[in-house]
Amino acid sequence: MAAGGDHGAPYSYHSFPKMCFVFSNRNKFQTWWQLWLWLAEAEQTLDLPINEQIQEMKSNLDNMDFKMTAEEEKQLQHDVMAYVPTFGHCCPKAAGIIHLSATSCYVGDNTDLIILRNAFDLLLLKLARVISRLADFTKEHTHLPTLGFTHFQHAQLITVEKCYCLWIQDLCMDLQNLCFRGVKSTTGTQLDKIVLEKAGFKRAFIIPGQMYSRKADIEALPMLASLGASGHKIFTDMCNLKETEEPFDKQQIVSSAIPYKRNPMSSEGCCSLARHLMTLLMNPLQTASVQWFERTLDDNTILNTLHNISEGLVVYSKVIEQCIRQELPFMATENIIMALVKTGGSRQDCHEKIRVLSQQAAHVVKQEGDDNDLIERIQSDAYFSPIHSQLQHLLDPSSSIGRAPQQVQRFLEEEVYPLLKP
Structure with a gap:
């Protein structure tokens, strides 16, 4: 308003x-x-x-x-x-030469292309800033284990930094697409080549009609829709995990009825805009077929919010630790089996023992609401006595994250920061 x-x-x-x-x-x-x-x-x-x-x-x-x-x-x-x-x-002296040798599409279409190009330039700058802020935020949370998810179920441990790098990797692809395939052409012939240079374009359509080819719009919108998809995934991941939160002001109110709520309003709003942007893919196809023109700004909104959120992201490491404590005994079962086999035990027998004890522990968690007691059950079982002394080490989250920290460091140094250089 x-x-x-x-x-x-x-x-x-x-x-x-x-x-x-x-x-x-x-x-x-x-x-x-x-x-x-x-x-x-x-x-x-x-x-x-x-x-x-x-x-x-x-x-x-x-x-x-x-x-x-x-x-x-x-x-x-x-x-x-x-x-x-x-x-x-x-300009009374110039009145007689204004629009000389031009058609309406000279100003109309070339203005549309200039506007699209300038809008893409602004998007590139904002997207680069978002990537840069996420990359810096990633470096602040190195070696912090967290639960990974497959099929929306707890899977093996990864690191918080690697989660962010998966987001950054998608955004880097969007940045490269915008760089390589932005609006680069205008309409023109010999006279227009001079105008072309003044307008800042590198080339013109060799075979221009009265209007520029609406195929240019078809090329532009999928890149923006892809950016919307990247933003939607980032916002959805944050909302579902509840381990990372968008910035929340001290005086902010998100519910007039429930005072304790901290609804992810920015994230949810941008998911809505991203969905709208992705549905527009058919629009330029229809536009090109009837030689009309449409445009949207939703991609800019998504980047604005990503820009603000990435500047004030909060990671709740204690929430992550609590989730890990609940699931780590299950996560560590593979390491426990391998350790027991190294002492001469049977892989199949150990697997069956672990399966039975895991089901019993899961029953306690799901049916009785108590903590996961799988490790206590293993410690009480004489079958696992050869590795009782190793359990503390096998339950160290850092022993289950593999090369994630090194992968993140390499990704930032070789892919992200070179892409952000002017």
């Missing part, structure tokens, strides 16, 4: 000022005027004597009269032709 009770633009609530400006009407129409100026400058290099007119245009790029434009468009029923006389009113 904007100041004074007025509704703002739909994207203003979910975006940040720079991205709002990129997609604002002012930026759109200022880019139209800028494109007309670049066109005039390009025509001047082809011996059109318009130096005085160009100087006048340069002086009036920000001199926009939206009220006059609205009146012109009401009469002409054409958006581009409404801005031509408006710009001409500000």
